[in-house]
Amino acid sequence: MVTAELAVAIPSVVLVLALCLVAVGAGVDQIRCVDAARIAGRAAARGDDLERVRVLAAQAAPRGAEIAVAGAAGGVRVTVTARTGGWGGVLPSWTLTASAVTPVESRADGGSG
Numbered sequence: 174m175v176t177a178e179l180a181v182a183i184p185s186v187v188l189v190l191a192l193c194l195v196a197v198g199a200g201v202d203q204i205r206c207v208d209a210a211r212i213a214g215r216a217a218a219r220g221d222d223l224e225r226v227r228v229l230a231a232q233a234a235p236r237g238a239e240i241a242v243a244g245a246a247g248g249v250r251v252t253v254t255a256r257t258g259g260w261g262g263v264l265p266s267w268t269l270t271a272s273a274v275t276p277v278e279s280r281a282d283g284g285s286g
Contacts, residue, residue: 192265195258199267202235202257206271209234210253214273217242217249226251235269248276 213230217223223242230240230253238255252272259266 191260195260195264199257199269202255203269203271205233205235206238206253206255206269207273209238209240210251210271210273213240213242213251213253214249214275217251218275218277220278245274248274250274 209230209232212233213226216229217226221229226242227240230251231238234240234253235255235257238253241252241254243250243252250272252270254268254270256266256268258264
């Protein structure tokens with residue numbers, strides 16, 4: 174009798190653990206998306222060229238993330254979107270998105286030094 178219950182319980186525990194791992198991975202990827210948007214937003218606000226902004230975001234973002242840079246009212250909006258989870262098509266997957274809006278820094282035209 175114990176064998177039958179164990180045969181049902183072990184796959185259930187393995188599935189729950191796999192779901193937990195996918196959820197933790199999604200949390201880590203969300204943090205990476207937020208960091209990538211923040212880093213790229215600061216670079217864009219400093220006046221770095223668009224290619225440099227995308228490279229910085231891609232380095233910090235999860236693999237395969239999409240990066241969008243657009244002007245916002247008086248600033249720059251960087252949006253990072255990534256797909257995570259879905260191991261083997263068995264477990265669920267999520268689309269993660271993070272945005273950062275950073276005011277554009279003004280340059281001093283006539284300062285001392």
